[in-house]
Amino acid sequence: MNPDWIMGLSGGLLIGIAGAVFLLGNGRIMGASGIIGGLVDGSGRSNAMERIMFVAGLFLAPLAVTLFTGAPETHVTSNVWVIVAAGLLVGVGTRIANGCTSGHGVCGISRFSFRGIIATVFYILAGGLSVVLFRHVLGVI
Template sequence: MEMDWIWGLVGGLLIGLGGAVYLLGNGRIMGASGILGGLVDGTGRGSAGERAAFILGLVATPLVLSALFRPDITTHLTDDYAVVIAAGLLVGVGTRIANGCTSGHGVCGISRLSLRGIVATVFYILAGGLMLVLFRHLLGVI
């Protein structure tokens, strides 16, 4: 088995473990977009410290772990920053429309057999596939 597959498996296990710990510790679903959204729109003032710590850990942990275990890591991300920014904004809008993201609907929702999480996951995977076909194969942007 290729190491990339093993690293993907390890990453998936860590995300699932993080979701379980968050649910057991807080009694809430680990939805990153909802946690960040509560900081941005002010609805999460009561738990702002917890939310900020979660987002900081979400960003810092992969950076630290990749520096320790995979300092030579490369990505195939486009060099066109306009595409990266547009993609980020579209993902943000999509998570607000869907009332959740891949961690909330995909990881936590499917593991709880939530019909809403399963349906949302099916639709955002299909939308992502369609956008890949459109932007890579038809428009040649990425």
């Protein structure tokens, strides 16, 4: 099997265990956009500390690991306008839809949640169209 797929599967298992810890431990759904968004718009003030700790782990753990292993290349586009537009779309979209790849995707699909599955279908379709349009038609990414 392709080593990238094995790393993907192993990393995926860790992501699922992370979600299981948050669910079985704190009784909460591990959705990155909801955890971060609640801090940004003030809607998550009642459990802000839990959110801050989650985000701290999410930032610090990869930082700590990459100090030893070296950091992988992220290949983020150098086109600043593309980055800004993409960031705005991701921020607005995930908050309007109440979830992203972790909340609707990982946590929703595993619960056989109808809304999670529908959200995932729409963001994958839109993501695919976006890549086709901006890469193959317009050539900007």
